[in-house]
Amino acid sequence: MNRQVVTRGHIDDEVAAIIAATDDDVFRRGVRDWLASALQRLAGSTDWRTRAIRRDFRLEFETYLCRAGFSALGWPRRYGGHALDLARQAVFLEEHSRIEAPLPVNMIGHGIVAPTLLAHGSEEQKERFLPGLLDNGTIWCQGYSEPSTGSDLASLSTRATRCEGGYRVNGQKIWTSFADVAHRCFCLVRTGDAGSRHRGITVLLVDMKSPGITVTPIRQITGDADYCAVFFDDVFVPDTDRLGEENAGWSIAMAAAGFERGTYFIPRIVRLRSELEQIVRLAARTPRGDARAIDDPRIRLEIGELLNDCTALRALADDMLRRTARNETPGAEGSVVKLLWSEAHQRLYQLGMEILGTDAILGPGEECAPRHGAVQFQFLWTRAETILAGTSEIMRNIIAERGLGLPR
Amino acid sequence: MTLLGDAGESILREPCRRALIDAEPHAELTGAKSTADAIAARHWSMACELGWTSILLDERDGGIGLGLDELVALSEEIGAHLFCGPWLASAVLAPGLLALSRSRAQDFEWPGTGAAISLAVPRPLPDSTGATRYLGEHPDLASHYLLIDETSEPWGVSCRLLAATDVRLLSRPTALDPTCPVAELVPAADGLGERIETFGDDAARLLRPVHLAIAAELNGVCAAILERAVAWVGERKQFGRPVGSFQGVKHRLADAYANFTKALACARAAAGSDDPYDAQVARVIASEAAARAGRDYIQHLGGAGISWEYDAHLYLKRAVRLNAIPPVAGTLSRVNTDRFIACIDV
Numbered sequence A: 001m002n003r004q005v006v007t008r009g010h011i012d013d014e015v016a017a018i019i020a021a022t023d024d025d026v027f028r029r030g031v032r033d034w035l036a037s038a039l040q041r042l043a044g045s046t047d048w049r050t051r052a053i054r055r056d057f058r059l060e061f062e063t064y065l066c067r068a069g070f071s072a073l074g075w076p077r078r079y080g081g082h083a084l085d086l087a088r089q090a091v092f093l094e095e096h097s098r099i100e101a102p103l104p105v106n107m108i109g110h111g112i113v114a115p116t117l118l119a120h121g122s123e124e125q126k127e128r129f130l131p132g133l134l135d136n137g138t139i140w141c142q143g144y145s146e147p148s149t150g151s152d153l154a155s156l157s158t159r160a161t162r163c164e165g166g167y168r169v170n171g172q173k174i175w176t177s178f179a180d181v182a183h184r185c186f187c188l189v190r191t192g193d194a195g196s197r198h199r200g201i202t203v204l205l206v207d208m209k210s211p212g213i214t215v216t217p218i219r220q221i222t223g224d225a226d227y228c229a230v231f232f233d234d235v236f237v238p239d240t241d242r243l244g245e246e247n248a249g250w251s252i253a254m255a256a257a258g259f260e261r262g263t264y265f266i267p268r269i270v271r272l273r274s275e276l277e278q279i280v281r282l283a284a285r286t287p288r289g290d291a292r293a294i295d296d297p298r299i300r301l302e303i304g305e306l307l308n309d310c311t312a313l314r315a316l317a318d319d320m321l322r323r324t325a326r327n328e329t330p331g332a333e334g335s336v337v338k339l340l341w342s343e344a345h346q347r348l349y350q351l352g353m354e355i356l357g358t359d360a361i362l363g364p365g366e367e368c369a370p371r372h373g374a375v376q377f378q379f380l381w382t383r384a385e386t387i388l389a390g391t392s393e394i395m396r397n398i399i400a401e402r403g404l405g406l407p408r
Numbered sequence B: 001m002t003l004l005g006d007a008g009e010s011i012l013r014e015p016c017r018r019a020l021i022d023a024e025p026h027a028e029l030t031g032a033k034s035t036a037d038a039i040a041a042r043h044w045s046m047a048c049e050l051g052w053t054s055i056l057l058d059e060r061d062g063g064i065g066l067g068l069d070e071l072v073a074l075s076e077e078i079g080a081h082l083f084c085g086p087w088l089a090s091a092v093l094a095p096g097l098l099a100l101s102r103s104r105a106q107d108f109e110w111p112g113t114g115a116a117i118s119l120a121v122p123r124p125l126p127d128s129t130g131a132t133r134y135l136g137e138h139p140d141l142a143s144h145y146l147l148i149d150e151t152s153e154p155w156g157v158s159c160r161l162l163a164a165t166d167v168r169l170l171s172r173p174t175a176l177d178p179t180c181p182v183a184e185l186v187p188a189a190d191g192l193g194e195r196i197e198t199f200g201d202d203a204a205r206l207l208r209p210v211h212l213a214i215a216a217e218l219n220g221v222c223a224a225i226l227e228r229a230v231a232w233v234g235e236r237k238q239f240g241r242p243v244g245s246f247q248g249v250k251h252r253l254a255d256a257y258a259n260f261t262k263a264l265a266c267a268r269a270a271a272g273s274d275d276p277y278d279a280q281v282a283r284v285i286a287s288e289a290a291a292r293a294g295r296d297y298i299q300h301l302g303g304a305g306i307s308w309e310y311d312a313h314l315y316l317k318r319a320v321r322l323n324a325i326p327p328v329a330g331t332l333s334r335v336n337t338d339r340f341i342a343c344i345d346v
């Protein structure tokens, strides 16, 4: 049972030494220095911060990290992971956020697919799919939403019909993030009859190169096109690419959502504090009449509230990590974390826009704007965070019904 | 439902919870006559008997020297079950002052573990002669008063411990919180009691258990509010459905629960944190969560929420009282912000 299922290829010697460090401070300093020089190396003469929100650079940096050895930090060793404890994982995230390293693109892959595969995949599937996550060679997307299916996920209608050796899939997914660069799709399909709701859903791990798939990027509020419409026209998916049993997809999807709302948001919560520090720096540099924006009592008040939230959310996130480590599936607490974090993050950039004053009318990512237009970008982007992965209203329903047991 | 969780991590929680449930004062307090003094006397002798007043004290002072985790667990239960008595000054602040005065070789006459030391906070306006009047809790019970004074900087603590015989009670005003009677008082003469003052990081360390205890007590209050509110809205039917199935009600409760979860995690983490300032944050977060939940609780009950006969008002009033103990959340938040901003290299 304990045989090595997935073997990781060669990793950077320096990274191997950092991972093996027994001393916490040595580990932290190692990660910090390594990240700084890696960013320098990749960005060349330009400041990486100006490129941190660009998708190509995010992907390039993420893959560089993974190939050097900074991936699968918490997975068990026999799947090629480093089996680092939570404290160490948190240190890595803290250093990643302190230096404002670009956020990963393959979040679905590392944050959702990996833990779900480890929990529900067959050994053959783990063997086949985990290596692509170790080296980031396989980018994943998540095919849940459809034109008529959003919050009410159990209503989905993209149909998979049985055929020789697998399924034929027909239908359409929408708002699928990064589908245009993804190699695989973690996809929910209808295998039961039309009215079967959550009892008739199956998870397929669809190869995005399959004949019959068309991907059309959709432009977003930020001007970027990071999500897509995905059309399935008689797409063949082999049985070996089904995760779990037929019609048993709902419970897998719920477990995956638990990972998403729990562990997936933790890096973002860790980031909140350094983001707030950036906003404070911005306020200290922005003139307001004879004074600076930072001297404005209203702005200070809001900074104070956000500061309290940073500390409290971090305590909540640590609690969550401990539960995950004890193999408790995050329940309503995951929704609490998602709700509070996404709303605090929005307030942070509303504050940022207020500090910008007239510069707020410059576009997202605009080079001549303070912080290269990152504030405008985040202000717009954070609007999405109370919608994606379950809207705030749905989070409140879950918290009330599952956390407090209120009647439906 | 017990939102505070089971014993698990704390040795005190379970026995304390059982004792407090047996002693719950709700029925007496919501009856025709308020009888807080009698309840407090009962609660206080129970607390002394069970050793709750000495959990932070060193063993050489007759204490049991438990840590902040236990303080937090006990304070949560105290809030949830409406314990009445001068717990905060006796069991939390006074032991801290004892330790501080010892470290400075300053005089602090320690009245012993059985003393009922009541917190006495200054009123904002002095009397006609310019003297500060204090509001002291539990005058029927107090053997001593710990008089808190304003300091020139918000990061400071300044206080004096006076025997009850060394203060003059001016009046017995009605108290907002029926679980905590108050008296208006002044020192009986000038120069009584050794003044203990401390500033900056020392003050933050001294106040750390105080903020934690208040935060935890507020979290206990909040847990009780949520449990009771949920039970009520699940039972009460209008338009043929439980009112708790209406989203307007549900989402308010979901927010209250989210804030409670955050406050609980924050206070429990602050008990083990290296940074004494985390306790202040925990208090700020808990103060907002409990006050809001308390106001909403009244709303969820409708007309019954306004009635003395139901217990909703008891929780709101306790939250208001705890939130008025200086330094209040607004001050803590402001000073913390200044400190955070000053630390950032711009």
Ligand SMILES: Cc1cc2nc3c(=O)[nH]c(=O)nc-3n(C[C@H](O)[C@H](O)[C@H](O)COP(=O)(O)OP(=O)(O)OC[C@H]3O[C@@H](n4cnc5c(N)ncnc54)[C@H](O)[C@@H]3O)c2cc1C
Binding pocket: A141, A142, A143, A144, A145, A149, A150, A151, A152, A174, A175, A176, A177, A178, A227, A384, A387, A388, A389, A390, A391, A392, A393, A394, A397
């Ligand atoms: C940037 C971005 C990226 C995304 N990426 C992906 C992805 O990669 N894969 C994927 O599958 N999906 C993705 N989504 C889709 C996302 O999951 C859905 O947008 C979300 O689940 C909400 O569904 P909807 O947009 O259809 O809104 P609707 O469900 O139509 O909701 C509209 C409004 O009604 C409210 N509402 C709905 N039901 C209730 C209720 N029961 N009670 C109270 N209020 C309710 C909602 O809160 C919302 O305010 C992404 C979305 C965004 C914005």
